[in-house]
Structures are given as C-alpha cells and as structure tokens.
Amino acid sequence: MSESLTEQEIIELCKTHSMFSWSRGNDVNPWPIARAEGIYMYGPDGQKIIDFNSQLMSVNIGHGHPKVREAMKAQIDQLLFVWPGAATEVRARVSRKLSQLVPGNLNTFFYTLGGAEANENAIKAVKLYTGRNKIIARYRSYHGATNATMQLTGDPRRLANEPGMPGVIHVMDPNPYDYSFGSSDEEKVARNLQYLEEVITYEGPDTIAAMFIETVTGTNGILPPPAGYLAGLRALLDKYKILLVCDEVMCGFGRTGKMFAFEHGGIVPDILTMAKGLTSSYAPMGCMAVSDPIAAHFKENVFWGGLTYNAHCLGLATAEAVIDVMHEEKLIENASKMGEIMRAHMQAMKDKHPSVRGFRQIGLFGMMDLQRDEAGTRMAPYNGTHPAMQALGAHFRANNLFTFVRWGSFMCNPPLCINEKQLDEAFAIIDSGLDITDAAMDD
Ligand SMILES: Cc1ncc(COP(=O)(O)O)c(C=O)c1O
Secondary structure (H helix, E strand, C coil): CCCCCCHHHHHHHHHHHCCCCCCCHHHCCCCCCCEEEECEEECCCCCEEEECCHHHHCCCCCECCHHHHHHHHHHHHHCCCCCCCCCCHHHHHHHHHHHHHCCCCEEEEEEECCHHHHHHHHHHHHHHHHCCCEEEEECCCCCCCCHHHHHHCCCHHHHHHCCCCCCEEEECCCCCCCCCCCCCHHHHHHHHHHHHHHHHHHHCHHHEEEEEEECCECCCCCECCCCCHHHHHHHHHHHCCCEEEEECCCCCCCCCCCCCHHHHHCCCCCEEEECHHHCCCCCCCEEEEEEHHHHHHHHHCCCCCCCCCCCCHHHHHHHHHHHHHHHHCCHHHHHHHHHHHHHHHHHHHHHHCCCEEEEEEECCEEEEEEECCCCCCECCCCCCCCHHHHHHHHHHHHCCEECCEECCEEEECCCCCCCHHHHHHHHHHHHHHHHHHHHCCCC
C-alpha cells in the first residue's frame, strides 16, 4: 500500500520533482485532483470542480466511464505489450472498426502515442509519398510539441523552438486575427484561396507535399472554417497535386457535433490525424489514417517510421470501448444538441455583459472573446495578458470551474456528456466572472 500524502505535500512534491509544460516551474499553481467522474473532478479534500475544458479538450466521453475502465482492465489481464511487428486481436478489431467509422477512402491506420506523433508520421508519409519536401501550415495553428510539429505550429510556442525542421510555409487563416479579408463567407474564402494560390505559385507547386490544417482551429481561437472554405481548399490543392492533411487531434471524435469536423465541409482529406478523443485520454494514443492510394504506396514502399509503442494493446482496447460508448450513449448527438444550448448561453452573456466582444461555437467546441472598450479592442492583445483576464481566471478557480483563459479569451469545451442543468451551473459562474471584466473596461 502506498503512503497517503496531504494536499499540500502533493502540490509541493509535484512542483519540486517534476516539470510542467509551457511554464516556468516557479509560476505553476497546479490544481490537486484526486478523482474524476462525468463532467466533474474532485480534489483530495473532496471539492467538486466542473471540467469545462474536458482537460485538454480531450476527455470527450467524460471522466471515469465504467465500461471503458472495465475494457482497459480486461486488456491488462489479456495482453499488454508485444512489439509493433506482431498482429494482435485488439489491433485487428480496432483497425476494422476505424475503417468503418472514418469516412471516404481512409481505411488504413498507423497508431502512435499521441497527436504530435500522429502529425510527425503524417509529415513523413506525405514527403515519402509525393517525393516533395515543403509543407504549408497556418499561423493560427497548433500541431504538437515535437521538433517537426512545432515548426508546423504557427502559434507563439513555435518561436522559442526555432529553428527546427526546414521547409514549412506559414499562411494566413481564412479568419485572420483582427480583421477580415472580406465580409461574407464567400468573399473571405475567395480572397483567402486567391492568396493561397499565389503563395503556392511563388513557392513552386511541385516542391509542396501537403497542407496541414486543423479542420476547426482549436487552441488558437476555435475557428470553424467559413462556408465553402474546405471544398475550395480541397479543389485548389488537388489542382497542384498537394495533399490535404486534416489534423483532428482536438476537433475530431464528436467535439463539433459530428464524428469528424471535415464532415461539416463535405470533403475527405488524404490523411487524417487523431488522438485525444480517440481514447478520451484514458490512455495515451494517437493515430494517422491514410487514404487508399497512400496505403497502397506503402504496401509497395517502406514506410520509414516506427515507435516502440506503435499499436499498444492498452491504447487500442481503450479506443475500442470509447467509440462504443460514444455510439451507445449518442454523445455526438448530445454534443450537437447541447451545443445549441451553449450557444444560447453565450449569446445571453454577450447581451448582458459589455466586455464580451464575441464568441464562436460549433458543437461543444467554443470560445468567448473579451474587449476593453465598445470599439472592440481586445481585453488582451495577441500573445498578451491583462490583469482582468488574470482576475477572471482566479474567479473561475475560486468557484471550481476548470477552463483555460488565454490572452483575451476563455474556452468553453465541456465533455460531450454534459446536460442542460450542468451547462446552467457553469454559465452561472461565467456570468458572475464577467462582472469582473465589465468593471475593467476603459471609461
Ligand atoms: C490540433 C492539435 N494537434 C496536435 C496536438 C498534439 O497532440 P499531443 O499533445 O497528444 O502530442 C494537439 C494538442 O493539443 C492539438 O490540439
């Protein structure tokens, strides 16, 4: 039996002897968490916390689902690890299940430990398949923290990690940060694609292997693409034989109210990357799905990629159970239904609070932006902060609402099993928090 530690000991030991992501060790103030169930987490002293970000937008089915825990325990008793060159029953079952689940001709899967590794292997696959070496990615993006995926990433986390893999061309999102290329979706899409075609021409189309997009951009703004963008992009890239890779590590697995976000746009990418919701983060696993032509290529040619934990049995058994739970409990339908209710709450916050600049939502993927004045000046600039945003974060914490406050915005990404009453509970805390940002507006 292991010793039991006090809440303070837990915090101090974690801070002293472990490193935390994306932070100065002295600045972190971790929430001590002892257990979690559904949309709630519980501290060692029993306080109940609403998980309004599904941790890292990843615990899609909610915490601690008994069916998934049972399936994991059964796999532990059956078989835990064999080298990736082996064939296992769970690998066979999950690969068949995914080939039925993922639309279009995406029928072949390479299993990784997480999202960055899925993208890292997609980089290899597109280069090996096309024989081209450059990749287009967008500034408003996050694709992972490994060397190559950090270079695909456009957000400020890339800057401290440069230089890295060469050959990445960054381009603007169809939704630029603080202005628009046009007012209607049609106009935005036309201008953005015109710009993109010019970039492709300057860079040399036959040097570009692929373009990576987050189908709905996540951390960098929860940005659903304007209507027509995905179809237009697909057609433009096809014209130059540039592959389309949809990174759905965050927006996939029901988050947007469809199993995969690209389904909203009526397209199918050449490669799809997944992680997070694939196992609801109960076990670390990511996956790259490749189209039939790419799969056929790698039947004839070596795929120069590998991982000790490729196709790990525990991750696979977890994914299998998570996908079953999503279907049995109609969680995608719930994300779509509860998404409408969340939108109504967001609109009510905008109507009531002058500091709300705007919001975006698709399914249970949402973000609210705050402003300093009626003219729409963001409460905090790009990559910046403001004392009112820190106070808002402190208010959420004091009231046991876990979510991310980033720059001048905060996230609304609850588990897909949330119900109406729980949304009311969360928005009551948000409502009182927005009084703080209202009071901080410039006179
Ligand atoms: C869109 C996207 N891609 C890739 C990643 C990297 O995934 P992981 O942290 O599992 O490596 C993330 C993580 O947040 C992500 O949001």
